[in-house]
Amino acid sequence: MPSTSMLSFKDWKSTPRRALSATEIVGALARLDGWKLTGNDADVAIEKTYTFANYFETIAFVNALALVAHRFDHHPDLSVHYNRCVVRFNTHDVSGISQTDLDCAAQADALLAAV
Ligand SMILES: C[C@H](O)[C@H](O)[C@H]1CNC2=NC(N)=NC(=O)C2=N1
Numbered sequence: 001m002p003s004t005s006m007l008s009f010k011d012w013k014s015t016p017r018r019a020l021s022a023t024e025i026v027g028a029l030a031r032l033d034g035w036k037l038t039g040n041d042a043d044v045a046i047e048k049t050y051t052f053a054n055y056f057e058t059i060a061f062v063n064a065l066a067l068v069a070h071r072f073d074h075h076p077d078l079s080v081h082y083n084r085c086v087v088r089f090n091t092h093d094v095s096g097i098s099q100t101d102l103d104c105a106a107q108a109d110a111l112l113a114a115v
Pocket residue numbers: 013073074075076077089090091092093094
């Protein structure tokens with residue numbers, strides 16, 4: 001029986017990842033709020049800046065995002081400031097952007113949809 005633990009990520013680890021095409025990335029970003037493409041070649045990533053009222057809220061978001069990263073076995077680069085956090089996702093295995101990056105971006109947004 002599959003684990004229903006919120007800490008489980010084995011289903012995601014078994015999902016093969018492939019680099020999305022430029023057309024696929026542009027189409028997907030149009031359906032996400034505030035995410036943009038940055039960098040190029042091996043440094044390409046999708047990025048969003050989340051702003052908060054204060055440091056406590058920023059860190060609470062970072063901690064919640066850590067759970068998403070663990071579940072997906074996919075870990076964003078974070079730039080943490082007093083009232084904002086810059087989140088960057090890319091997929092090392094494919095040297096580009098994969099569906100996992102987009103899924104994690106949507107999950108990051110969903111963390112804030114409830115508050
Ligand atoms: C072995 C492990 O699944 C991989 O190294 C994972 C870990 N976390 C990751 N995080 C990100 N952002 N991109 C990856 O390609 C990636 N790969």
